[in-house]
Structure formats: structure tokens, C-alpha cells
Amino acid sequence: MKILVTAKRVTDPDSKIQLKPDRSGINLDNVDFKMNPFCEIAVEEALRLIDAAGDGETIAVAVGDSDATKEIRTAMAMGCDRGILVEADETQLDSDAVARVLAAICAKEKPDLVLLGKQAIDGDSNQVGQLLAEYLGWPQATFAYKISLNGTSGATVQREVDGGVETVSLTFPAVITTDLRLNEPRYASLPGIMKAKKKPLEETTAADLGVDLALKVESVGFEPPPARQAGVKVKTVDELIEKLAGEAKVI
Amino acid sequence: MHAKDDVARAFEQTCRRFTREQIEPFAAEWEEAELFPRTLYARAAEAGILAAGFPEDLGGTGKSTLLPLLALEQMIWGGSTGVVAGVSSHGIALPPIVNLGDDAQKQRWVPPVLRGEQIAALAITEPGTGSDVAGIRTRAVRDGDTYVINGAKMFITSGCRADFVTVLTRTGADAHGGLTFFVVERGTPGFTVSRSLKKTGWRASDTAELSFADVRVPVSHRIGDEGSGFIALMQNFQNERLALAFMGHATAEVALHDALAYARERQAFGKPIGKFQTIRHTLADMATKVQAARALNYQTALRCERGDVDVSHVSMAKNFAARVANEVCYDAVQILGGMGYMRESRVERLSRDARLLPIGGGTTEIMNELIARWGLGL
Numbered sequence: 255m256k257i258l259v260t261a262k263r264v265t266d267p268d269s270k271i272q273l274k275p276d277r278s279g280i281n282l283d284n285v286d287f288k289m290n291p292f293c294e295i296a297v298e299e300a301l302r303l304i305d306a307a308g309d310g311e312t313i314a315v316a317v318g319d320s321d322a323t324k325e326i327r328t329a330m331a332m333g334c335d336r337g338i339l340v341e342a343d344e345t346q347l348d349s350d351a352v353a354r355v356l357a358a359i360c361a362k363e364k365p366d367l368v369l370l371g372k373q374a375i376d377g378d379s380n381q382v383g384q385l386l387a388e389y390l391g392w393p394q395a396t397f398a399y400k401i402s403l404n405g406t407s408g409a410t411v412q413r414e415v416d417g418g419v420e421t422v423s424l425t426f427p428a429v430i431t432t433d434l435r436l437n438e439p440r441y442a443s444l445p446g447i448m449k450a451k452k453k454p455l456e457e458t459t460a461a462d463l464g465v466d467l468a469l470k471v472e473s474v475g476f477e478p479p480p481a482r483q484a485g486v487k488v489k490t491v492d493e494l495i496e497k498l499a500g501e502a503k504v505i
Numbered sequence: 506m507h508a509k510d511d512v513a514r515a516f517e518q519t520c521r522r523f524t525r526e527q528i529e530p531f532a533a534e535w536e537e538a539e540l541f542p543r544t545l546y547a548r549a550a551e552a553g554i555l556a557a558g559f560p561e562d563l564g565g566t567g568k569s570t571l572l573p574l575l576a577l578e579q580m581i582w583g584g585s586t587g588v589v590a591g592v593s594s595h596g597i598a599l600p601p602i603v604n605l606g607d608d609a610q611k612q613r614w615v616p617p618v619l620r621g622e623q624i625a626a627l628a629i630t631e632p633g634t635g636s637d638v639a640g641i642r643t644r645a646v647r648d649g650d651t652y653v654i655n656g657a658k659m660f661i662t663s664g665c666r667a668d669f670v671t672v673l674t675r676t677g678a679d680a681h682g683g684l685t686f687f688v689v690e691r692g693t694p695g696f697t698v699s700r701s702l703k704k705t706g707w708r709a710s711d712t713a714e715l716s717f718a719d720v721r722v723p724v725s726h727r728i729g730d731e732g733s734g735f736i737a738l739m740q741n742f743q744n745e746r747l748a749l750a751f752m753g754h755a756t757a758e759v760a761l762h763d764a765l766a767y768a769r770e771r772q773a774f775g776k777p778i779g780k781f782q783t784i785r786h787t788l789a790d791m792a793t794k795v796q797a798a799r800a801l802n803y804q805t806a807l808r809c810e811r812g813d814v815d816v817s818h819v820s821m822a823k824n825f826a827a828r829v830a831n832e833v834c835y836d837a838v839q840i841l842g843g844m845g846y847m848r849e850s851r852v853e854r855l856s857r858d859a860r861l862l863p864i865g866g867g868t869t870e871i872m873n874e875l876i877a878r879w880g881l882g883l
């Protein structure tokens with residue numbers, strides 16, 4: 255079995271995000287980066303599925319500038335066999351462009367399964383998996399919280415939907431996006447990091463893949479959330495109720 | 506300047522995640538309980554933290570000075586030096602076995618610890634002697650195919666629950682040439698924990714007084730030849746002191762971080778306290794000290810990596826970082842005011858933890874003796 259899995263480089267959710275003075279985007283100086291947590295879950299699941307299948311190959315893919323090789327190496331440190339970087343200017347990508355790049359890679363690599371995070375925690379778009387499945391004409395299951403293989407021909411996926419769980423069964427090749435509760439990703443351990451150094455990492459470009467990166471969605475501006483007002487301390491429950499009813503008008 | 510390659514940076518990220526997920530959320534609770542769960546060793550092994558720097562044929566990741574130090578540096582951010590000291594007690598307990606032991610000994614005792622299955626402790630200090638290693642009185646006497654050990658050891662990190670202890674004993678009369686290491690396993694008749702010691706800081710790590718009463722171990726538990734202990738110990742001290750030095754600058758860095766955040770937020774007399782000149786300048790001094798200690802420590806680690814180091818370099822790094830940690834923690838507590846004195850604040854814990862740094866692994870005074878003798882030729 256062959257699984258393609260994404261490893262997007264995103265700003266570390268624990269670092270403080272600041273906008274550029276002209277609000278044209280996020281100031282990327284002095285912020286930490288890491289792999290999108292939903293991608294980490296996808297990588298973990300890919301490794302577990304290959305284990306369950308008995309043998310196979312996992313390929314980690316990222317679209318971005320050359321720094322994104324770090325996240326591919328992390329995926330390989332966790333256990334992926336090889337990596338592919340599609341070099342592109344990260345600030346000039348939308349979900350559709352990434353989906354078309356991934357579709358081109360799928361045409362070349364012919365994986366049985368593509369695993370992606372349900373969304374990236376920077377853009378929060380939640381579109382790439384769906385667009386990719388559409389472009390490939392493959393079945394898709396989004397928001398997976400449990401995946402079990404049906405031999406090597408397909409999988410049964412439990413999806414988190416409003417108010418419950420939906421179980422779907424799909425045949426390979428297919429696209430699955432991962433939700434938070436699917437698994438707990440392993441560490442990129444030190445021995446794994448050292449092994450990853452020697453694993454093959456292919457670098458290519460959208461042009462090489464014959465993909466036109468023209469944007470369909472353009473970001474026109476960014477605004478920070480409104481600053482939080484200072485809190486107040488209340489002395490009695492009565493005062494609290496009065497404030498909730500009178501000032502906040504929530505009860 | 507830090508000369509961290511991609512492997513080092515990736516490992517740092519793994520250690521950061523380990524600290525955020527496995528230490529930080531529980532640090533306050535473990536400090537109050539004065540213990541952390543044994544399972545933390547297994548988690549640390551999964552991240553490769555325990556294996557860092559040990560030989561590959563023993564389950565390690567290959568010789569490295571810097572990698573284990575990076576792990577210590579990151580783990581300090583968890584806010585409990587005791588956890589860090591406990592989880593890394595193998596860092597001082599295993600090297601004598603790795604450096605002096607035969608293959609059978611290494612294979613028996615090293616890999617299970619690096620896998621997080623066993624806990625190892627190092628026992629040098631005694632109730633009657635610490636700085637003066639030549640004063641060691643715990644005696645091992647040969648009797649046929651065995652040795653009989655009698656004596657006591659004091660202040661032993663992880664001693665209460667160690668599966669085995671690497672013990673320095675006296676086997677001969679010569680002050681330095683009469684010292685030999687043994688491995689004593691838990692459950693060996695006559696080997697007991699006399700008491701678990703209550704401490705100012707490092708609370709989440711257990712610290713033991715150990716008793717050896719006619720403890721009989723086979724000759725195969727003797728590490729190296731008789732009399733080989735002192736030189737191995739001096740080698741070991743280099744690692745231990747550099748580790749304490751790294752814990753020192755990391756402690757100062759965390760305290761600075763918390764003090765800075767507080768100074769930005771806390772209002773007094775109509776403005777953030779960070780706008781008062783005394784506080785600003787104190788923070789500026791703290792930041793300068795952190796930079797200086799970190800720079801000296803990294804330089805010393807790189808020297809060690811190259812083998813271009815003597816005992817005075819490491820002693821200087823340890824003394825300087827230990828002092829910086831204490832000064833910066835003192836100031837951080839002051840900046841946090843009453844909150845700095847509350848057990849719920851990280852700087853309160855770290856300020857107590859930092860007090861150990863000028864004492865453990867060789868005191869400031871002993872470091873200065875070494876600097877004077879080996880560095881200055883006095």
C-alpha cells in the first residue's frame with residue numbers, strides 16, 4: 255500500500271502572532287514554525303495504517319518555500335519513507351492551487367490513499383482535501399476520527415459530524431482528512447531525526463509538475479481581534495447577577 | 506554562534522513538545538507531591554531524550570555533548586528542575602559503566618535505562634564527605650568471587666526508586682588510587698534506603714540516604730579495575746557540571762521570560778511596572794546575564810565536543826551560570842512581588858531550585874579551587 259501524506263509548515267500556535275504594519279499579512283520574523291497539528295495526526299495515521307497493512311510506503315509532501323523541508327524531515331523522522339517538496343512562494347498560494355499541485359503529484363505517484371489534515375491551523379480554510387478529491391475524482395471522507403482498513407482495497411471511516419458519528423466506507427484510491435481525536439502523534443524522536451537525514455527528499459516545482467499557480471482567492475487585508483477589556487471583580491453573587499443581567503445582558 | 510545543525514534544531518522541537526505535553530501541565534502537582542510518575546521515563550525514551558549522547562551499540566544515538574544538553578535546556582521550561590534532574594539521573598549514573606565497563610556489563614545495565622524501563626542513580630557523596638572525594642569511607646572488600654560493601658551514601662538523586670546505583674567505594678588505602686565503582690541493584694540483601702530527604706527545591710526529584718550493610722555483590726558488578734574510580738569520576742564530573750551549567754542559564758532564561766511578561770502586564774501608579782526605570786534596568790541586566798551565561802555555556806559545550814577543554818573551563822561555566830541563575834531568579838521574584846512568593850508561580854519554584862546549582866556537582870568554592878589550580882596555575 256502506498257500513502258501520500260501532507261506535512262504543512264505553519265506558524266507555531268504557541269508563538270505570538272503580529273501583523274505587518276500595513277496589515278497586508280502576518281509578520282513572519284521571529285515566529286516559530288512547526289508542522290500543522292492536523293498533518294501530524296495524518297502522518298501518524300499513515301504510519302499506523304501501513305503497519306496494519308503489513309507493508310507499504312508513506313510519502314510526506316509539502317508545498318512551500320525551502321524551509322518547509324524541515325517539516326518534511328519531521329514527518330520522515332516520525333517514520334515516513336521519503337519526501338517531496340514542491341517549492342512555491344507560500345504567500346502566493348490558495349487552497350485550490352495546493353489541491354492542484356497535490357493532484358499532479360498523485361498522478362505521478364499513484365498512491366492508494368492521500369491523508370491530509372482537515373485544515374491547517376494558520377489559514378483554517380478546510381478546503382484542500384475536498385478540492386483534491388474533486389480534481390482526482392476519488393471518493394473522500396473528511397473529519398476522520400477512526401479509520402480501519404478493508405484489506406488493501408478500501409477503508410471504513412468514522413467521521414465526526416454535528417451531534418454524532420457517521421460511518422462511511424470507501425474504495426481506494428481515496429482522500430481522507432483527519433480530525434483531532436483520530437490519534438495521538440508519536441514524537442519525531444532523536445533516533446528518528448537522525449535516520450531522516452538519510453532519507454530521500456525530492457524537490458520539484460509547480461512548473462515542473464505542469465501546474466499553473468494562478469490564485470483564485472486573494473487575501474486583501476488582515477485585522478487583529480479586538481483587544482480584550484480588563485475584567486472586574488465582583489464582591490457578591492447578587493452583584494454578579496446584576497452585572498450579567500444589567501451590563502452584559504446575557505441573562 | 507550556537508552551531509546547531511538541523512538535527513539539533515529538530516531535536517529541540519521534539520524536546521519542546523515533550524516539555525509542553527508531559528511536564529508543564531503537571532509540574533506544580535508533582536512538586537507538591539514531591540515525586541513524578543515513573544511513566545515519565547518511558548515518555549522521555551519515546552522522544553529519544555534518554556538515548557541522547559550514548560553509544561549506538563547500547564541503544565543510544567551516538568556520542569554527542571550538545572544533544573543531551575539541549576534536552577535539559579528545553580525541559581527546564583516545564584518549571585520543575587526536580588523533574589529534569591530525576592529524569593536525567595542516568596546522565597551521571599551510566600557514563601562510568603559506559604567508559605569503564607566490559608561488554609556484558611554495558612549490555613546489562615545501559616540499554617534498559619535508555620529505553621526508560623529502569624532508573625539509574627549515582628552515589629558518590631556520603632554523610633561524612635562530599636567535596637573531599639578522597640574521604641570516601643564506604644568500603645568494598647574482596648571475598649573470593651564477591652565483594653562485601655559497607656557504608657552509607659547521602660543526597661542521592663533518584664536513590665529512592667533507582668533499580669540500580671553506580672556506587673563509588675574504597676577498595677584500597679591510596680586516597681585517590683584506592684577508589685572503585687560498583688553497580689548495586691535494588692533488592693540486594695543489605696542495601697536499603699535509610700530515608701527520603703526533604704529539600705528546599707528540586708522537590709519533584711527523590712533524594713535518598715542509602716545504607717550498605719554487608720552487601721554482597723559478584724565480582725562482575727565491579728566496574729573497571731580496582732582503583733580506576735577516581736579518574737572516571739573526574740571525567741563524569743565534567744558532564745555533570747556542564748549539565749548543571751545549562752540548567753543554570755535555562756533557569757535564568759525562564760525566570761527572565763516570566764518577569765518580563767509580568768512587568769508588561771502588571772500595573773502600578775497608572776502604568777505597567779516595566780515602565781519604571783529601576784524595573785526596566787533590572788530586566789536589562791537580567792537579560793544581559795542570561796546572554797552571557799548562555800554564550801559561555803555553548804562555547805564550553807563546543808570545546809567539549811572538540812575535546813579542547815580542561816577542568817577549569819567547565820568549572821567557570823558552572824560557577825557563572827549558577828550565579829546568574831540565582832541572581833536572575835532573585836530579581837524575577839522581586840519583580841513579581843507577592844505573586845513571586847507564591848508556590849503557584851514558576852519563578853517561586855525556580856528560585857528555590859536554583860539554590861542547588863552552586864552546591865551540587867561540586868560547590869562554587871571547589872570550582873574556584875579547580876579554576877585557580879588548572880586554569881591559573883596557582
Ligand SMILES: Cc1cc2nc3c(=O)[nH]c(=O)nc-3n(C[C@H](O)[C@H](O)[C@H](O)COP(=O)(O)OP(=O)(O)OC[C@H]3O[C@@H](n4cnc5c(N)ncnc54)[C@H](O)[C@@H]3O)c2cc1C
Nearest residue numbers: 627628629630634635636660661662864865866867868870
Ligand atoms: C539536591 C541534591 C542532589 C544531589 N544529588 C547527588 C547525587 O545524585 N549523587 C551524589 O553523589 N551526590 C549528590 N549530591 C551531593 C552534592 O554533590 C554535594 O552536596 C556537594 O558535592 C557538596 O558536598 P557536601 O554537601 O558534603 O559539602 P561539604 O563538602 O561538606 O562542603 C561544605 C562547605 O565547605 C566548603 N568547602 C569544602 N571544601 C573546601 C575547600 N577545599 N575550600 C573551600 N571551601 C571548601 C564547600 O564549598 C561548602 O561551602 C546532591 C546534593 C543535593 C543537595
